[in-house]
Amino acid sequence: QKEVEQDPGPLSVPEGAIVSLNCTYSNSAFQYFMWYRQYSRKGPELLMYTYSSGNKEDGRFTAQVDKSSKYISLFIRDSQPSDSATYLCAQSMGNQFYFGTGTSLTVIP
Amino acid sequence: IAGITQAPTSQILAAGRRMTLRCTQDMRHNAMYWYRQDLGLGLRLIHYSNTAGTTGKGEVPDGYSVSRANTDDFPLTLASAVPSQTSVYFCASSGLAGQGELFFGEGSRLTVL
Numbered sequence: 001q002k003e004v005e006q007d008p009g010p011l012s013v014p015e016g017a018i019v020s021l022n023c024t025y026s027n028s029a030f031q032y033f034m035w036y037r038q039y040s041r042k043g044p045e046l047l048m049y050t051y052s053s054g055n056k057e058d059g060r061f062t063a064q065v066d067k068s069s070k071y072i073s074l075f076i077r078d079s080q081p082s083d084s085a086t087y088l089c090a091q092s093m094g095n096q097f098y099f100g101t102g103t104s105l106t107v108i109p
Numbered sequence: 110i111a112g113i114t115q116a117p118t119s120q121i122l123a124a125g126r127r128m129t130l131r132c133t134q135d136m137r138h139n140a141m142y143w144y145r146q147d148l149g150l151g152l153r154l155i156h157y158s159n160t161a162g163t164t165g166k167g168e169v170p171d172g173y174s175v176s177r178a179n180t181d182d183f184p185l186t187l188a189s190a191v192p193s194q195t196s197v198y199f200c201a202s203s204g205l206a207g208q209g210e211l212f213f214g215e216g217s218r219l220t221v222l
Contacts, residue, residue, distance in 0.1 A: 006151075042216070043113075043199055043213035043215045044199070046210045046211070046212075049210060088151070088152070095140065095159050097142070097154075099144075099152040101150065101151035
């Protein structure tokens with residue numbers, strides 16, 4: 001079993017829609033939770049970063065961590081065509097980072 | 110602009126050849142990592158280094174070696190390339206191993222024929 005499971009999609013939504021991206025993880029010792037965005041033929045870049053559980057909001061993006069169910073989510077409000085990318089969830093523990101396989105998102109104008 | 114520089118950007122290589130992918134960071138980060146990214150498999154850790162002078166094996170280390178002679182450089186070597194090593198390789202760094210933001214380079218796209 002992989003440390004982090006993520007629905008690969010692809011996901012296609014109209015502009016302005018609310019997008020929900022989700023991951024589950026297996027190890028309750030994870031402490032740091034992250035979402036990365038990766039544009040085509042580019043390296044991943046950090047989008048959201050949270051420590052432990054709860055919500056974190058940054059503009060149109062909200063990251064949510066539920067440690068009791070080992071579930072993390074990223075919500076994108078008022079989605080834009082520029083949000084079209086692959087989104088990777090990640091967790092870290094000790095000296096290691098663990099990534100989901102990524103969800104491909106396309107926002108249609 | 111501070112960050113991670115990878116070279117080459119893209120390379121086609123004959124099977125059996127030796128290849129070194131270069132990675133340099135100018136953020137003075139202690140920890141550095143090499144990942145490969147394959148469709149459907151995501152990012153998989155090849156090797157890592159928590160600090161200069163130390164290295165460790167990740168999830169898929171076979172056929173790869175690394176060295177960390179100083180803080181800034183973390184080259185990845187394929188001693189004898191095989192077609193299954195065709196992939197996109199990403200170098201990354203973080204200030205503290207396993208904590209904080211992981212910064213990525215732009216990737217090296219390697220094709221082994």
